[in-house]
Amino acid sequence: MxxxxxxxxxxxxxxxxxxxxxxxxxxxxxxxxxxxxxxxPTWWPLTSPHQPVVSTTSRTRWADRSWWWPAVIAxxxxxxxxxxxxxxxxxxxxxxGTVHLPELRVRSRALEDVIETxxxxxxxxxxxxxxxxxxxxxxxxxxxxxxxxxxxxxxxLAAYRDGPLSDARTTLGRPDLESVIRLHLAGARRPTHSRxxxx
Amino acid sequence: MTPDQADDPPQDxxxxxxxxxxxxxxxxTPPEPASGGHRPxxxxxxxxxLVVLAVLVVAAGLLWDVVxxxxxxxARRWRAEAAHQVAVRELxxxxxxxxxxxxxxxxxxxxxxxxxxxxRRWLPLGVGDGTAAVDRAGVAAVIRGxxxxxxxxxxxxxxxxxxxxxxxxxxxxxxxxxxxxxxxxLAQVPLARPHRLDVRTHRADR
Numbered sequence: 091m092x093x094x095x096x097x098x099x100x101x102x103x104x105x106x107x108x109x110x111x112x113x114x115x116x117x118x119x120x121x122x123x124x125x126x127x128x129x130x131p132t133w134w135p136l137t138s139p140h141q142p143v144v145s146t147t148s149r150t151r152w153a154d155r156s157w158w159w160p161a162v163i164a165x166x167x168x169x170x171x172x173x174x175x176x177x178x179x180x181x182x183x184x185x186x187g188t189v190h191l192p193e194l195r196v197r198s199r200a201l202e203d204v205i206e207t208x209x210x211x212x213x214x215x216x217x218x219x220x221x222x223x224x225x226x227x228x229x230x231x232x233x234x235x236x237x238x239x240x241x242x243x244x245x246x247l248a249a250y251r252d253g254p255l256s257d258a259r260t261t262l263g264r265p266d267l268e269s270v271i272r273l274h275l276a277g278a279r280r281p282t283h284s285r286x287x288x289x
Numbered sequence: 290m291t292p293d294q295a296d297d298p299p300q301d302x303x304x305x306x307x308x309x310x311x312x313x314x315x316x317x318t319p320p321e322p323a324s325g326g327h328r329p330x331x332x333x334x335x336x337x338x339l340v341v342l343a344v345l346v347v348a349a350g351l352l353w354d355v356v357x358x359x360x361x362x363x364a365r366r367w368r369a370e371a372a373h374q375v376a377v378r379e380l381x382x383x384x385x386x387x388x389x390x391x392x393x394x395x396x397x398x399x400x401x402x403x404x405x406x407x408x409r410r411w412l413p414l415g416v417g418d419g420t421a422a423v424d425r426a427g428v429a430a431v432i433r434g435x436x437x438x439x440x441x442x443x444x445x446x447x448x449x450x451x452x453x454x455x456x457x458x459x460x461x462x463x464x465x466x467x468x469x470x471x472x473x474x475l476a477q478v479p480l481a482r483p484h485r486l487d488v489r490t491h492r493a494d495r
Contacts, residue, residue: 277433
């Protein structure tokens with residue numbers, strides 16, 4: 091699962107739990123069931139505006155069962171572990187640390203440096219940053235390109251693709267290396283008030 | 290200059306530059322066709338970080354206290370107080386309703402964030418394989434720079450949105466001519482999806 095999918099799943103799950111819980115309390119608290127003539131099934135929670143949010147009875151319903159406390163502690167521990175694992179995952183470098191070429195192993199950082207050096211040599215490019223991400227089997231090359239003012243975007247992109255990107259694919263022996271480009275254009279460097287009056 | 294740069298494309302290449310075969314041995318598989326310039330999707334790292342931190346704090350606090358009680362200590366004040374509050378407050382209590390309303394709003398917001406693409410700063414580019422996007426502010430700066438270059442345009446406000454750009458100009462210039470010029474400038478950016486550009490005159494100048 092990609093990082094984006096995982097994050098979006100976390101957000102959707104948390105959001106749904108909050109929204110459904112809040113909606114149940116609102117429906118019961120505002121007595122919307124009787125006002126809207128709805129008849130929830132008997133097991134439906136929180137139906138009367140005069141019942142407590144979580145009564146002592148329901149909070150301690152299973153407290154005397156032997157499985158209850160181990161289950162609570164296990165669920166909480168799993169939640170804590172999962173959250174800690176997610177946070178630890180943010181500290182790691184995203185993507186492989188080294189890449190295997192046919193004859194040797196190369197540190198990803200070294201490869202990124204080479205691609206950046208080759209890219210900054212292009213006349214249109216003023217600043218570049220690359221990141222190799224993904225798994226060793228499906229690599230992705232993220233590139234942020236800043237162009238000089240007055241550089242035309244399409245030729246600049248073509249120069250990057252046919253130069254550094256194509257070379258990286260050849261070097262890695264991966265013609266399918268996925269490329270993700272973020273392009274920053276610079277406005278013209280002329281002062282905004284110098285206008286040519288062509289009368 | 291390296292050999293690769295020597296054959297840079299000419300000044301006005303076709304919208305989709307031909308992709309060179311990558312290398313002799315593996316060139317039998319052509320690179321993926323253009324992905325149609327779908328919108329880039331945000332990884333949502335920041336807001337997920339906040340949610341995960343909140344979950345971690347609540348779950349770790351509860352776990353600590355539950356284990357303390359199981360090992361023969363007293364429950365902490367905050368947990369006893371929280372259990373007491375939810376047991377005595379009725380559903381129609383104002384604070385309960387406010388809390389529930391806030392939970393619905395925050396929850397709906399999180400669900401929205403989970404499904405919306407995000408990255409609204411970026412416009413997809415339709416060039417070759419892979420994905421590419423250009424920042425809207427940069428496109429606006431380029432259009433603004435070109436507009437200021439035109440004769441009889443004294444000021445220009447440029448708003449670039451996902452599917453259309455609106456330019457409001459001041460001055461005595463003919464909006465139709467300015468619009469032609471600026472559309473030409475915008476055509477230099479190989480956007481993946483149709484993008485309108487309209488020029489308006491500032492109301493006070495009419």
